[in-house]
Amino acid sequence: MNGTFRNGTFDPSALTRRSFIAATAAGGAALALSGRTAFAQSGETLKVGFISPRTGPLAGFGQTDGYVLDLARKALASGFQAGGKTFQVEILDQDTQSDPSRAGQLAKDLINNQGIDLMLAVSTPETINPVADACEAAGVPCLSTVMPWEAWYFGRGAKPGAPSPFKWTYHFGFGVHEFFKTYVSQWNLIETNKKVGVMYPNDADGNAIRANLAPLLAKEGFTIVDPGAYETGTTDFSAQIALFKQEGVEIFNSFPIPPDFAAFWRQAAQQGLTRQVKICQVAKTGLFPSDIEALGDLGFNICSAAYWHKAFPYKSSLTGVSGSELADGYEETSGKQWTQQLGASLSLLDAGFEALKAATDAKNKEAVAKALSTLQTTTIAGKVDFTNGPVANVSPGPIIGAQWVKAPEGSKFTLDYVVTENATDPNVPVGVKTVPYNG
Numbered sequence: 036m037n038g039t040f041r042n043g044t045f046d047p048s049a050l051t052r053r054s055f056i057a058a059t060a061a062g063g064a065a066l067a068l069s070g071r072t073a074f075a076q077s078g079e080t081l082k083v084g085f086i087s088p089r090t091g092p093l094a095g096f097g098q099t100d101g102y103v104l105d106l107a108r109k110a111l112a113s114g115f116q117a118g119g120k121t122f123q124v125e126i127l128d129q130d131t132q133s134d135p136s137r138a139g140q141l142a143k144d145l146i147n148n149q150g151i152d153l154m155l156a157v158s159t160p161e162t163i164n165p166v167a168d169a170c171e172a173a174g175v176p177c178l179s180t181v182m183p184w185e186a187w188y189f190g191r192g193a194k195p196g197a198p199s200p201f202k203w204t205y206h207f208g209f210g211v212h213e214f215f216k217t218y219v220s221q222w223n224l225i226e227t228n229k230k231v232g233v234m235y236p237n238d239a240d241g242n243a244i245r246a247n248l249a250p251l252l253a254k255e256g257f258t259i260v261d262p263g264a265y266e267t268g269t270t271d272f273s274a275q276i277a278l279f280k281q282e283g284v285e286i287f288n289s290f291p292i293p294p295d296f297a298a299f300w301r302q303a304a305q306q307g308l309t310r311q312v313k314i315c316q317v318a319k320t321g322l323f324p325s326d327i328e329a330l331g332d333l334g335f336n337i338c339s340a341a342y343w344h345k346a347f348p349y350k351s352s353l354t355g356v357s358g359s360e361l362a363d364g365y366e367e368t369s370g371k372q373w374t375q376q377l378g379a380s381l382s383l384l385d386a387g388f389e390a391l392k393a394a395t396d397a398k399n400k401e402a403v404a405k406a407l408s409t410l411q412t413t414t415i416a417g418k419v420d421f422t423n424g425p426v427a428n429v430s431p432g433p434i435i436g437a438q439w440v441k442a443p444e445g446s447k448f449t450l451d452y453v454v455t456e457n458a459t460d461p462n463v464p465v466g467v468k469t470v471p472y473n474g
Contacts, residue, residue: 080123081397084145084154086166091133092292095323096158096376102365103380104128110354117397131162139165146173153403155387157380160186160239167204176404177204180383181342184210184429186243199427205407207419207430209342211247213459214434217340219255220458221436222286224469227313230258232284234275237264240290260284267292272299276306286314296320297329304333313471314338324372324450327439335441336472340434343378343416346454348462351415352385372448382416417460433460438469
């Protein structure tokens with residue numbers, strides 16, 4: 036198919052796959068009702084809620100969602116076929132503003148006032164858990180991704196060894212075991228004394244990681260130096276820094292929100308901790324280029340882990356785009372550097388619409404929930420399989436070791452995000468070797 040938008044008019048003479056992706060943002064509004072509805076020619080309407088943090092402290096997670104939703108609406112513009120019917124599709128996207136209370140309120144509005152058929156929730160416990168709880172209480176099927184599954188499952192009241200208490204809510208993606216495999220793989224690439232200074236917050240992520248990941252790392256021969264949980268919004272980290280220096284830690288690991296890590300890492304540099312750290316492994320804040328760029332020179336060589344990378348060798352089942360096409364299209368359209376959230380949010384749409392397609396009746400909530408419980412598909416972020424999870428209602432997924440390095444000369448961006456290990460998905464190609472933070 037050839038053609039593109041020129042001066043607001045569709046020109047069928049020159050559309051490549053890449054220009055199709057870039058043109059979506061420009062043409063998406065023409066294909067959507069108030070930017071929300073993908074039209075089919077006839078049939079019933081499927082309403083899908085999509086809740087994510089677009090503003091506030093967690094805004095990095097939602098930065099690319101507008102672009103991804105435009106791609107989805109474009110793909111759904113001619114209708115969605117499920118159960119022998121062609122449906123119109125209305126995607127109702129909402130911004131939590133990084134507020135858990137607001138997330139729950141938005142979910143209830145979509146359920147009670149908008150009559151959604153399926154809820155999709157993405158990024159962090161602050162967004163996903165209150166949305167999932169609202170859906171479970173109301174009997175509405177919900178699918179989510181991008182938070183440790185333990186924080187989703189146990190954080191919402193499930194008990195180890197007991198049957199799942201959830202009928203309507205499902206989650207796919209990485210867990211503590213994936214972090215463990217990735218961290219051990221990545222950390223063993225550099226010689227250290229194996230002393231790990233950990234700074235885990237007093238929240239769903241931090242508590243799940245402390246309870247489950249730290250013991251696994253200790254069994255693997257790493258010495259865990261833990262000053263205890265800190266509260267989000269802490270501004271003085273002198274006590275933690277002093278302990279890490281005293282213990283001689285050469286690996287640092289944290290799961291902080293951006294303002295907390297920025298305050299800590301600048302203080303760590305001022306007080307000399309960064310000079311002894313060989314590996315700085317940061318989750319959450321370490322995910323997106325804007326958060327790392329904000330650190331200036333202190334951001335170079337920070338290690339991270341990617342639940343999606345443009346090097347992933349999979350295509351979107353909903354839109355057909357590859358990882359490189361998705362990243363390149365976003366950069367061309369927005370002028371901003373691609374982020375791993377692109378593939379994660381699109382994978383949620385991929386899996387959600389595959390579940391609707393697999394349901395015996397896409398308008399029947401029981402049927403959609405049943406389809407979720409047995410869903411097996413491949414998204415742009417890899418496999419989703421709810422028939423073989425560590426617990427019911429969960430499908431584990433990869434998280435790949437990566438590092439933020441200085442971009443090559445001539446690059447239009449400051450940083451390059453490179454793959455350094457692939458223990459949780461060997462299909463993802465490794466790009467370069469990990470380099471020491473203080474090297």
